[in-house]
Amino acid sequence: MSRRVLAFAALFGGLLLLPSTAAADSNHYSVDPGYTTHVELKGANGYRVNLYAGNRHRVTIKVRKAGVVAEYQTRGAKRGKYGVVAGFPGFGRVSFQFKANGRHHRFSPPPWCDGPDGLALEGRILGRIRFDGEERYTSVSVERAKAEVEIWPRLRCRYLEPDVRRQRRRWTATFGAYGETFPSIEFTAKRYSRRLHPASRQVVFNVFTGRREHGIWIHRSARVVAGNSPFAVPDPRESPENVILRPPPPFSGTGIFQRTPESVFTWEGDLSIQFPGVDPLPLTGLRFAIDYCAQLGCVQRQGDA
Amino acid sequence: MFVGAKAKCGVAALGLLIVLSCLAAPVSSARSQPHPEVRPASTGALIYFGSSGGYELGISMPSPKIAVLYAFRQVGEGSDERSNSSSAFVQSAYAVRVKGNSLEKGRIRAVFPTLGRVSLRFEPNGKRELHPAGYGCRGKQQVTEYGSFRGSVSLEGEGGYFDLATRSGDGSLIRSPRAVCRSEDSGGEDEGIDPRWAYVGAGFGSFIYSPGDGSTVLLYAAARTPYSTIGMRVAHRESAPAGAEVDVQVLELRHGIAIGRSAWVQSNVPGTLTSSLPGEHPASATLKPSSPFQGEGSFLENSSTSHSWTGNLTVSLPGMDVPLTGPDFKTSLCVVSPLKAPAGCDFIRPNLVGSARPKVPPGWSGR
Numbered sequence: 001m002s003r004r005v006l007a008f009a010a011l012f013g014g015l016l017l018l019p020s021t022a023a024a025d026s027n028h029y030s031v032d033p034g035y036t037t038h039v040e041l042k043g044a045n046g047y048r049v050n051l052y053a054g055n056r057h058r059v060t061i062k063v064r065k066a067g068v069v070a071e072y073q074t075r076g077a078k079r080g081k082y083g084v085v086a087g088f089p090g091f092g093r094v095s096f097q098f099k100a101n102g103r104h105h106r107f108s109p110p111p112w113c114d115g116p117d118g119l120a121l122e123g124r125i126l127g128r129i130r131f132d133g134e135e136r137y138t139s140v141s142v143e144r145a146k147a148e149v150e151i152w153p154r155l156r157c158r159y160l161e162p163d164v165r166r167q168r169r170r171w172t173a174t175f176g177a178y179g180e181t182f183p184s185i186e187f188t189a190k191r192y193s194r195r196l197h198p199a200s201r202q203v204v205f206n207v208f209t210g211r212r213e214h215g216i217w218i219h220r221s222a223r224v225v226a227g228n229s230p231f232a233v234p235d236p237r238e239s240p241e242n243v244i245l246r247p248p249p250p251f252s253g254t255g256i257f258q259r260t261p262e263s264v265f266t267w268e269g270d271l272s273i274q275f276p277g278v279d280p281l282p283l284t285g286l287r288f289a290i291d292y293c294a295q296l297g298c299v300q301r302q303g304d305a
Numbered sequence: 306m307f308v309g310a311k312a313k314c315g316v317a318a319l320g321l322l323i324v325l326s327c328l329a330a331p332v333s334s335a336r337s338q339p340h341p342e343v344r345p346a347s348t349g350a351l352i353y354f355g356s357s358g359g360y361e362l363g364i365s366m367p368s369p370k371i372a373v374l375y376a377f378r379q380v381g382e383g384s385d386e387r388s389n390s391s392s393a394f395v396q397s398a399y400a401v402r403v404k405g406n407s408l409e410k411g412r413i414r415a416v417f418p419t420l421g422r423v424s425l426r427f428e429p430n431g432k433r434e435l436h437p438a439g440y441g442c443r444g445k446q447q448v449t450e451y452g453s454f455r456g457s458v459s460l461e462g463e464g465g466y467f468d469l470a471t472r473s474g475d476g477s478l479i480r481s482p483r484a485v486c487r488s489e490d491s492g493g494e495d496e497g498i499d500p501r502w503a504y505v506g507a508g509f510g511s512f513i514y515s516p517g518d519g520s521t522v523l524l525y526a527a528a529r530t531p532y533s534t535i536g537m538r539v540a541h542r543e544s545a546p547a548g549a550e551v552d553v554q555v556l557e558l559r560h561g562i563a564i565g566r567s568a569w570v571q572s573n574v575p576g577t578l579t580s581s582l583p584g585e586h587p588a589s590a591t592l593k594p595s596s597p598f599q600g601e602g603s604f605l606e607n608s609s610t611s612h613s614w615t616g617n618l619t620v621s622l623p624g625m626d627v628p629l630t631g632p633d634f635k636t637s638l639c640v641v642s643p644l645k646a647p648a649g650c651d652f653i654r655p656n657l658v659g660s661a662r663p664k665v666p667p668g669w670s671g672r
Binding site for chain 2: 239
């Protein structure tokens with residue numbers, strides 16, 4: 001799958017494929033016609049900065065480096081046909097127009113959608129994009145840059161259902177810690193089957209958190225793939241419920257999940273995630289609901305509200 | 306006749322208890338294949354007398370030949386699933402045989418030895434309901450008539466824990482016409498048990514009260530004498546906060562009366578139940594439940610054929626305090642991991658073992 005298709009799929013998944021009008025049946029939904037202006041930039045300190053602005057006035061700046069992603073989302077106003085004006089209080093400001101260079105190409109809708117092909121216009125933006133991350137972990141400031149506008153017609157798409165059975169076969173253990181109180185955090189670790197390639201005997205750690213700061217939504221996430229050792233079950237026969245997690249950076253510390261003599265479960269330790277420019281976020285404690293599955297069943301713990 | 310809200314609640318609570326008790330009652334058939342069975346015409350009654358000494362009181366007559374007196378009380382606060390609190394119910398039930406068949410005429414005459422007697426006549430208030438003959442039955446509809454039972458009631462619990470002297474109670478009379486029913490094997494009937502015990506055993510227990518999660522820790526303690534049995538079930542459900550569900554039932558037969566006393570506690574108080582972890586040996590557990598229990602009990606698995614169950618644990622049941630530890634008790638402890646046994650301990654057969662060493666026949670050496 002080409003990068004373009006991937007980018008388009010991500011856009012659809014994250015921004016646009018919200019059921020917008022009444023679906024023809026319960027298995028499908030329709031997507032109104034629209035567009036997204038996409039600008040790809042290089043930020044300081046090795047970060048990639050992507051800007052997306054759509055016809056629904058949502059403007060997103062996505063900053064990423066080595067599996068760590070920070071997404072800043074606000075609402076803007078239209079400037080010209082495909083340009084936008086939006087403020088990111090405390091972080092910067094975006095104001096540009098799009099100028100097409102005459103080149104364009106067509107692209108197919110995602111496999112789960114039916115409809116005519118979309119149209120991608122190539123060109124550049126003229127104006128200003130200025131953005132500084134927290135503590136200036138990255139920054140970008142441009143007055144013109146290459147850009148692309150993707151325009152799609154009305155689409156009819158089917159709801160995607162995860163194939164649970166297939167997923168169940170792939171992993172041998174999953175651990176999830178969910179902090180539902182503010183700030184919401186979701187931390188998961190999945191250990192994959194040894195027969196699976198290329199993820200054989202690998203553990204995938206994910207963390208996702210979101211909050212509203214300075215009037216804008218900021219979502220941060222990280223994904224790290226490690227060997228088997230950071231997901232340790234010291235005594236799988238006698239005490240399969242006791243788990244020790246030591247994921248690699250940007251995580252730090254250790255999380256320990258244990259059954260107590262009262263047959264309740266504790267989730268303790270100094271495990272935290274370090275997102276760029278902000279204080280480390282603790283990933284253990286009473287506020288986390290836990291869902292740990294391995295062998296034949298699952299263990300659940302409710303978090304303190 | 307006007308029936309007050311409190312009386313309605315009492316009747317509802319009592320009705321629930323009776324339904325639960327009947328669910329626990331054995332079925333009369335013991336054959337292995339489904340077969341048609343004729344259910345003769347019968348009459349039943351349900352009467353609510355109000356409260357005395359903090360107990361809600363009522364009489365149920367599942368048939369004209371059996372009368373069951375119920376005394377029911379809630380102890381403590383209502384329990385929130387997540388808070389550190391507990392709520393408890395205590396109940397006693399007394400079942401006696403009734404002579405004659407006067408219930409068909411709306412009359413009840415029952416003697417509860419050492420407690421007192423009732424002599425009542427039913428006065429309908431005109432309200433009646435029709436119900437189907439029952440699941441798997443063919444026959445005319447059951448008729449429930451509502452009204453009052455009037456006459457005299459004089460009953461006193463052991464030690465005076467309730468004292469009831471009244472001339473009336475609200476209730477209903479249920480007439481069930483003859484029906485042909487499909488009967489199936491009950492599977493677990495113990496023919497040595499007096500049929501009256503079937504009506505005094507409480508319907509408490511995990512399969513009725515628990516929301517369906519398996520128990521990851523399950524402790525049983527039971528003692529039996531020729532005229533009484535004591536049974537206790539302590540369960541910690543998967544995903545539940547610290548604490549345990551404790552269910553005690555004492556059944557006895559004396560003076561021609563079958564008595565069932567029971568207590569049920571849902572305790573979310575930390576420290577109620579601690580145990581060794583799955584696979585840890587020797588397995589051990591300590592139980593320290595809240596009111597109406599006092600003291601604590603300690604379980605220790607000496608071997609697969611010897612468990613010790615010691616301590617000063619007692620329970621205050623209606624009319625008597627009952628010790629719940631000692632060498633007469635046989636015990637069983639199950640501690641499992643939900644990862645290895647997703648259904649928990651509930652479907653694992655208890656290994657009830659006493660503290661005495663088993664006698665080894667000559668020529669055998671214990672391992």
